Amino acid sequence: MRNVLGALCIKCGAEHQAGDRTCTCPKCGGVLEIVYDYPYIKTVLTREKLAGRRDPGFWRYRELLPVGEDSAPPPLRVGGSPLYRAERLGKILGLKNLYIKDDGLNPTASLKDRASALAVIRARDAGITTLACSSTGNAASSLAGNAASLGFKSFIFVPERAPAGKLTQLLIFGAVVISVQGNYGDAFRLSAGAIEKYGWYNRNAAINPYLSEGKKTVSFEIAEQLDFTVPDYVAVSVGDGCTIAGVWKGFKDLYAIGLTGKLPRLISVQAAGCCPVNRAFESGAPLTPMEENTIADSIAVGVPRNGEKALRAIRESGGMAVNVSDGEILEAMGLLGAAAGVFGEPAGAAATAGLRKAVERGLIPEEALTVSIVTGNGLKDSAGARRAAGEPISIPADMELLVKEFQRRHIRA
Amino acid sequence: MRNVLGALCIKCGAEHQAGDRTCTCPKCGGVLEIVYDYPYIKTVLTREKLAGRRDPGFWRYRELLPVGEDSAPPPLRVGGSPLYRAERLGKILGLKNLYIKDDGLNPTASLKDRASALAVIRARDAGITTLACSSTGNAASSLAGNAASLGFKSFIFVPERAPAGKLTQLLIFGAVVISVQGNYGDAFRLSAGAIEKYGWYNRNAAINPYLSEGKKTVSFEIAEQLDFTVPDYVAVSVGDGCTIAGVWKGFKDLYAIGLTGKLPRLISVQAAGCCPVNRAFESGAPLTPMEENTIADSIAVGVPRNGEKALRAIRESGGMAVNVSDGEILEAMGLLGAAAGVFGEPAGAAATAGLRKAVERGLIPEEALTVSIVTGNGLKDSAGARRAAGEPISIPADMELLVKEFQRRHIRA
Numbered sequence: 001m002r003n004v005l006g007a008l009c010i011k012c013g014a015e016h017q018a019g020d021r022t023c024t025c026p027k028c029g030g031v032l033e034i035v036y037d038y039p040y041i042k043t044v045l046t047r048e049k050l051a052g053r054r055d056p057g058f059w060r061y062r063e064l065l066p067v068g069e070d071s072a073p074p075p076l077r078v079g080g081s082p083l084y085r086a087e088r089l090g091k092i093l094g095l096k097n098l099y100i101k102d103d104g105l106n107p108t109a110s111l112k113d114r115a116s117a118l119a120v121i122r123a124r125d126a127g128i129t130t131l132a133c134s135s136t137g138n139a140a141s142s143l144a145g146n147a148a149s150l151g152f153k154s155f156i157f158v159p160e161r162a163p164a165g166k167l168t169q170l171l172i173f174g175a176v177v178i179s180v181q182g183n184y185g186d187a188f189r190l191s192a193g194a195i196e197k198y199g200w201y202n203r204n205a206a207i208n209p210y211l212s213e214g215k216k217t218v219s220f221e222i223a224e225q226l227d228f229t230v231p232d233y234v235a236v237s238v239g240d241g242c243t244i245a246g247v248w249k250g251f252k253d254l255y256a257i258g259l260t261g262k263l264p265r266l267i268s269v270q271a272a273g274c275c276p277v278n279r280a281f282e283s284g285a286p287l288t289p290m291e292e293n294t295i296a297d298s299i300a301v302g303v304p305r306n307g308e309k310a311l312r313a314i315r316e317s318g319g320m321a322v323n324v325s326d327g328e329i330l331e332a333m334g335l336l337g338a339a340a341g342v343f344g345e346p347a348g349a350a351a352t353a354g355l356r357k358a359v360e361r362g363l364i365p366e367e368a369l370t371v372s373i374v375t376g377n378g379l380k381d382s383a384g385a386r387r388a389a390g391e392p393i394s395i396p397a398d399m400e401l402l403v404k405e406f407q408r409r410h411i412r413a
Numbered sequence: 414m415r416n417v418l419g420a421l422c423i424k425c426g427a428e429h430q431a432g433d434r435t436c437t438c439p440k441c442g443g444v445l446e447i448v449y450d451y452p453y454i455k456t457v458l459t460r461e462k463l464a465g466r467r468d469p470g471f472w473r474y475r476e477l478l479p480v481g482e483d484s485a486p487p488p489l490r491v492g493g494s495p496l497y498r499a500e501r502l503g504k505i506l507g508l509k510n511l512y513i514k515d516d517g518l519n520p521t522a523s524l525k526d527r528a529s530a531l532a533v534i535r536a537r538d539a540g541i542t543t544l545a546c547s548s549t550g551n552a553a554s555s556l557a558g559n560a561a562s563l564g565f566k567s568f569i570f571v572p573e574r575a576p577a578g579k580l581t582q583l584l585i586f587g588a589v590v591i592s593v594q595g596n597y598g599d600a601f602r603l604s605a606g607a608i609e610k611y612g613w614y615n616r617n618a619a620i621n622p623y624l625s626e627g628k629k630t631v632s633f634e635i636a637e638q639l640d641f642t643v644p645d646y647v648a649v650s651v652g653d654g655c656t657i658a659g660v661w662k663g664f665k666d667l668y669a670i671g672l673t674g675k676l677p678r679l680i681s682v683q684a685a686g687c688c689p690v691n692r693a694f695e696s697g698a699p700l701t702p703m704e705e706n707t708i709a710d711s712i713a714v715g716v717p718r719n720g721e722k723a724l725r726a727i728r729e730s731g732g733m734a735v736n737v738s739d740g741e742i743l744e745a746m747g748l749l750g751a752a753a754g755v756f757g758e759p760a761g762a763a764a765t766a767g768l769r770k771a772v773e774r775g776l777i778p779e780e781a782l783t784v785s786i787v788t789g790n791g792l793k794d795s796a797g798a799r800r801a802a803g804e805p806i807s808i809p810a811d812m813e814l815l816v817k818e819f820q821r822r823h824i825r826a
Contacts, residue, residue, distance in 0.1 A: 075497060075498075076497070077497075082490035082520075102520075106518075107754065146754060149753065150754075151501050153825075155826070160807065172801060173751060173754065174752075176824060178808065187810070197816075337558075341586065343558065343585050343586065377792065378581075378582070392571070394592040394594065395594065396595065397594065402603065412566075
């Protein structure tokens with residue numbers, strides 16, 4: 001890879017070669033970050049070159065991805081999700097220039113496809129055709145789907161409490177799903193042992209530094225979709241921390257190669273019932289575990305393994321942290337749906353809930369160019385959505401009763 | 414509209430002006446078809462012009478849509494769904510050139526977004542800001558989502574048996590959902606009465622001729638994605654008949670303006686438990702109602718209101734009809750997922766099940782360029798998907814037990 005210089009430990013600062021087998025720092029165990037040769041990339045990736053590319057997916061940014069020059073694109077169209085100008089929603093929130101990035105429109109319906117697609121490509125290019133992770137959520141389904149698209153095997157370890165509905169997507173993609181009698185920690189440990197024993201590719205976001213390299217492409221798209229105007233603020237929901245770290249890396253990459261002229265401020269949104277990253281950001285104290293008490297299960301991460309990367313992203317960007325209640329998340333789901341036509345899962349709508357709160361607190365100027373990222377599709381969690389959805393009007397098939405019911409409820413028909 | 418000449422009754426052949434209030438033939442009540450000025454369109458829509466358009470959605474084909482020259486594009490990105498070359502799946506089916514069109518990657522996760530987006534644009538341009546339909550499925554959710562994106566109101570009439578999960582998406586999009594105590598017929602009648610009384614825009618696919626004009630854009634995309642090589646065969650699942658009629662119209666439009674040089678043969682796939690269109694095609698007898706006995710609820714239409722249009726499309730194309738069992742549909746869901754990384758709902762996977770059967774019967778040559786359309790996302794119906802999905806391996810967190818379990822099940826880890 002001509003474009004990658006190596007991997008830097010974000011804990012001890014040691015420099016390493018970038019590889020797929022050694023995910024963490026051999027010296028201190030810290031999380032690694034991929035380092036690029038920006039002066040070189042500057043010469044091979046320009047706005048004009050991008051404008052001429054027809055592929056709408058994340059592969060259009062391959063010069064900024066940790067993949068070889070001859071690496072073949074992924075089979076599924078990952079990324080290329082729409083960015084909507086949301087005037088009516090902006091009016092409700094008090095923002096004149098609000099955009100919604102609907103990343104639920106990815107092949108397996110979440111932003112995590114960006115990470116998993118990169119993982120399967122890295123695996124393929126390293127000659128590994130079996131991948132594994134422990135997760136019940138979007139990481140697992142995106143791994144299963146992207147592995148299937150290349151004819152690769154995936155092994156997914158889930159805790160026994162994982163709801164049957166969430167396993168369906170995995171099994172349809174042909175994943176071998178191992179339901180571990182125990183909690184998430186037990187599932188994680190068994191997956192780690194099996195990955196070690198069988199030599200599978202490790203897609204545990206906790207430690208694989210390539211995953212946030214996939215996720216950063218959401219920022220490339222936001223910038224390009226805004227004709228390389230960088231937003232003043234980007235709101236994103238935070239669980240493990242890998243996504244917000246990726247979002248920040250994306251904007252930094254573009255800035256480093258001169259495709260953009262500024263950086264956004266990040267709004268880190270967590271559920272009030274599980275906000276270890278935001279708590280550490282506010283207090284300045286080290287990260288400590290929290291209970292996982294929220295309906296937004298995709299960001300219910302009590303021990304965020306990319307917490308340090310996330311904290312650095314918020315701080316470097318001059319950003320802010322906002323916690324939201326489950327009620328506020330459900331309200332935001334309704335607002336996104338009714339005022340923008342976007343159906344996000346609770347974790348996906350959380351960013352919009354946080355943005356709303358930040359505006360109410362006077363932290364975001366009305367004129368600011370603001371993007372809220374919807375990280376997953378509401379169809380993923382219709383039980384959660386049902387709580388935000390209200391009830392239908394139940395009547396017999398009688399026109400007079402319908403008219404009366406509209407009057408009673410003050411519905412203008 | 415410079416590009417539209419009028420509307421032709423497909424029953425009695427009478428010509429009419431194209432309008433939004435009179436959906437069916439005033440003379441005989443037949444379904445209308447929009448007629449275009451192809452010689453004119455030929456002068457304004459070329460391959461080169463298309464190649465220069467950055468909008469990936471269906472609006473890129475606006476010269477072939479029944480919309481005014483100055484009509485603004487829809488807010489949501491409708492269409493622009495990926496077409497995947499499916500080598501491994503093709504091998505399993507016995508096809509060397511198989512492509513999958515994943516139309517589940519639309520804003521509300523089905524092909525019907527193409528129809529609903531056109532409906533809300535027609536309504537807007539006619540000064541109507543309230544739309545209605547009776548449906549529990551993709552027509553309803555796509556109407557609700559696309560209406561919400563423009564700030565329009567939608568009224569959806571559903572029979573009381575409609576599952577709560579299906580109502581969630583509608584309610585999140587802010588639709589007024591009227592649950593009618595009775596069956597689908599009762600819901601339809603009440604909706605018709607209310608549409609008449611309140612002057613709402615009618616999005617009942619049964620009679621609105623613009624809906625298949627939206628749906629035809631899936632064929633425009635297939636052709637353009639294949640660099641204007643037309644497939645030999647296109648497989649599509651059939652319920653009401655509006656979608657296959659749209660698919661056919663799309664290929665005919667392209668042929669008429671010289672963007673392509675041939676037409677495909679259509680494979681009409683219905684569920685064996687509900688196949689009135691295919692039965693009429695095979696027997697040559699008139700369409701007669703059938704029970705609705707299949708898990709593929711999006712195509713469980715016992716009285717297809719666009720049946721005549723569908724029959725004409727299959728016949729004109731020199732096509733064929735294939736019925737598939739629920740078991741074959743479930744198998745196809747698994748094949749699409751595991752061999753192509755595409756998760757389709759039962760009705761969406763039915764086309765692939767039918768294609769498989771047609772190949773087995775020797776009806777499709779191995780070398781044929783074939784496209785199977787997945788019309789809806791599997792996340793829409795995870796209960797149905799669960800039946801296709803199998804079961805996870807349940808074990809304690811113990812590596813030795815894991816190894817033994819892999820051996821017992823002949824899983825190569």
